[in-house]
Amino acid sequence: MKDAYKTREQLINELRTLRRSIAKMERAKCKFEEAEKRLHKKLTEHEKLSALGRLTANVAHEIRNPITIIGGFAERLNKNIPSGAKEKEYAELISLEVKRLEDILRDVLLFSNKPFFVKKKLDINRVAVESLNAYKILCNQRSISIQRSFGEVTPVYADKKHIKEAINNLISNAIDAMPQGGSLTIETNEESMNRKNYVTLKIADTGIGIPEKNLNLIFEPFFTTKVTKKETGLGLSICKKIVEGHGGFIKVDSPTGKGSVFSLYFPYRSQ
Numbered sequence: 037m038k039d040a041y042k043t044r045e046q047l048i049n050e051l052r053t054l055r056r057s058i059a060k061m062e063r064a065k066c067k068f069e070e071a072e073k074r075l076h077k078k079l080t081e082h083e084k085l086s087a088l089g090r091l092t093a094n095v096a097h098e099i100r101n102p103i104t105i106i107g108g109f110a111e112r113l114n115k116n117i118p119s120g121a122k123e124k125e126y127a128e129l130i131s132l133e134v135k136r137l138e139d140i141l142r143d144v145l146l147f148s149n150k151p152f153f154v155k156k157k158l159d160i161n162r163v164a165v166e167s168l169n170a171y172k173i174l175c176n177q178r179s180i181s182i183q184r185s186f187g188e189v190t191p192v193y194a195d196k197k198h199i200k201e202a203i204n205n206l207i208s209n210a211i212d213a214m215p216q217g218g219s220l221t222i223e224t225n226e227e228s229m230n231r232k233n234y235v236t237l238k239i240a241d242t243g244i245g246i247p248e249k250n251l252n253l254i255f256e257p258f259f260t261t262k263v264t265k266k267e268t269g270l271g272l273s274i275c276k277k278i279v280e281g282h283g284g285f286i287k288v289d290s291p292t293g294k295g296s297v298f299s300l301y302f303p304y305r306s307q
């Protein structure tokens with residue numbers, strides 16, 4: 037209908053509808069602008085982080101050699117000093133601290149470099165058993181019982197060394213979370229999510245749990261709540277990097293007071 041034939045009421049209604057649409061568009065525009073700002077900020081942070089990562093990797097690389105040399109000489113000194121001498125104790129201390137520095141550097145290098153994965157067909161159950169065996173004695177000493185529930189899972193296509201590193205980090209965190217003892221469960225399975233199939237590995241503990249406010253922070257590099265000085269707070273960020281580097285993802289659940297469950301999801305590949 038031409039505007040000339042419309043009643044005053046109709047014209048007012050149309051004007052209202054038009055104003056409502058304009059208001060909606062303005063709200064949408066604001067939202068888009070906010071999203072654009074957020075993404076821009078993230079991009080800048082990302083660029084800063086990768087520059088920092090490169091710098092850290094270079095520094096870590098440079099100090100690695102002198103540290104190895106110091107460690108080597110400390111061992112030689114240690115061998116030549118008769119037992120019982122005070123100097124032997126000092127040499128042992130140097131070796132111990134050098135080992136700690138080497139571990140930190142290894143973590144930092146692993147975190148700041150793009151890890152190079154050598155992917156092969158891998159039985160995740162076997163890797164889990166190997167990791168568990170490495171922690172058996174410690175679990176025993178800490179009154180932690182181990183439960184295993186291994187499914188018949190399809191092999192994943194993955195780098196054994198790195199997957200083991202991820203599992204070890206999770207087991208080590210679970211042990212730290214149960215200073216009074218408890219139960220550590222490791223479970224493998226196959227699962228579907230959003231119409232995709234995954235091979236999963238879950239590590240559950242009955243420990244202190246994770247406060248909700250920390251759930252978003254724990255995967256950030258250098259975030260740690262531990263105060264023993266030996267932690268770098270890189271364990272979970274490394275796990276995340278490893279799993280994502282295999283096309284998978286990591287998830288955490290920590291219902292208050294009931295411990296935590298960390299789940300690794302690896303893409304299912306039909307064999």
Ligand SMILES: Nc1ncnc2c1ncn2[C@@H]1O[C@H](COP(=O)(O)OP(=O)(O)OP(=O)(O)O)[C@@H](O)[C@H]1O
Binds near residue numbers: 246267271272
């Ligand atoms: N199973 C768990 N139960 C309770 N808290 C956990 C658990 N796993 C991780 N966290 C929390 O997440 C933080 C980060 O873990 P992450 O493994 O990255 O570092 P870390 O264990 O503190 O140090 P690092 O692994 O470098 O020795 C921990 O300090 C702890 O607060």
Ligand SMILES: [Mg+2]
Binds near residue numbers: 205209271272
């Ligand atoms: Mg850790």
